Amino acid sequence: MPFSYGQDHLTAGKALAIARGELSTAISQETIERIEASHVTVLQIAAADSAVYGINTGFGPLCNKRIKPEETVALQRNLLLSHSVGMGEPIRTELAKLMLILKVHALCKAYSGIALYVIERICWHIDNDVIPVVPEQGSVGASGDLAPLSHLFLPLIGEGEVIYGGNRQPAASVLKTHGMEPLDLHPKAGLALINGTQFMLAHAVTIVEELQSLLSHADLIAALMVDGLLGSAMPFHPALHATRPHKGNTHVAARMAHFLAGSEINASHINCDRVQDPYSLRCAPQVHGASRHAWLHLKEIVETELNSVTDNPVVINGELIISGGSFHGQPIALPMDYACLAAHEVGSISDRRSYFSLYGISGSVPKLLVKDTGLHSGLMIVQYTGAALVSENKSLCFPASADSIPTSLGQEDHVSMGSISGRKTLRVCGNLRKILAVELFCASQALDFHRPLKSSATLEAVHAHVRGQIEHAAADRIYGEDLLKAEEIIRSGKLLEIVAEYGPEGFSGFDVDFEVF
Known part of the structure; x- marks a missing residue:
């Protein structure tokens, strides 16, 4: 139809x-x-x-x-x-x-x-x-x-x-x-x-799609990093999240628990001496989940705006002409600024995981994720790129909607700046994709050092796809080329297609609220 x-x-x-x-x-x-x-x-x-x-x-x-x-x-x-x-x-x-x-x-x-x-x-x-x-x-x-x-x-x-x-x-x-x-x-x-508001709204529609994809990738890549760094899966246990049942948190925790289920790598260190993982690993549901809430708020506002009339004046019942302010962009400017901050925070915690991965794990994962360091710098500078992008995103997080400059000789004395909110949020999302590409590269490299143990079926399929595009780095090379490949893997959405193949029926979101349609 x-x-x-x-x-x-x-x-x-x-x-x-x-x-x-x-x-x-x-x-x-x-x-x-x-x-x-x-x-x-x-x-x-x-x-x-x-x-x-x-x-x-x-x-x-x-x-x-x-x-x-x-x-x-x-x-x-x-x-x-x-x-x-x-x-x-x-x-x-x-x-x-x-x-x-x-x-x-x-x-x-x-x-x-x-x-x-x-x-x-x-x-x-x-x-x-x-x-x-x-x-x-x-x-x-x-x-x-x-x-x-x-x-x-x-x-x-x-x-x-x-x-x-x-x-x-x-x-x-x-x-x-x-x-x-x-x-x-x-x-x-x-x-x-x-x-x-169609300029602002077109940006908001695009943000809804792009940020949803990036949030889904963030959960998946974080789970890959958890296994690569021998992190615990217990912080994702449903019983824990039932005690603080924010919708986004439970959604992310369920996804990450599913991604790690059946992992030989995860089972191999259940009785290790590590008491707690760094926040960037164990608090992923709380941080990613909060950003999910921001995304959900934007989606709901966008859906209302998509089915609204933002003209002025409007013709009511064929006879009443009303001049009003339905064109004002504040209803979508604020949620886009919220989404901008949410996208930045996902990038910020992703970079912390990439940074942590470079410390290595004694007897398991080498420092800088390459065995022969000294002669080789390993993935040291790869993380610099992520750090630079995170800092750039910070500079873009000032809410455009907090500003207003009078126009039209004072007739339009309060404006939303929503167009700037939309443009910069899309830019932050583009940077987030690159930051996640850095983490994907580091997490895939870390997982290699646990062979012959295997991760879960889902993460093994994800890792295999990455390795089909990017070889393991045994020695220094032009890592920038690898990052571009990792970014394209995320942009393509192929990893999410793999996840759908290995997940239970309806797994694509666990919760219909987090679907774009």
């Missing part, structure tokens, strides 16, 4: 599936009728005498400036042109495509007064992968993501640039190639297009 814009419930997973061509879409006849009724209301207002913001008035501090009826179409075109002030590098093409998808779903709620022909043109861009070029900087995250959304919709009027066929091209030339003319925007159309 196709996803029905404006009618079906959208989730992060479904939005990504639409963007990747894995889920088809449609607009129902019922939705079309509601869109057309709302549009008629806007046209009636535009032809009447009463002043209504953005339909027959100027914008921002010009809200008291009346616009003549014959100028209302030009007003909307000028709005897109004047607000296209973004700077910096273009955002990822998939992010821009997500913005289009999220905007169509919001417009199809039929509260914006947009005409069907405008929505259909946006759908054409989505279906044909003609994706606008959107600069990454310029939004303050209130009054909507004005600058990025303006760039997103310049192609509708034959302006701006698009990515088509893998190439960056003028939108006008691509439209001409397809025999299409630029659109004339009706009253309020431009405002309906650029008022909204």
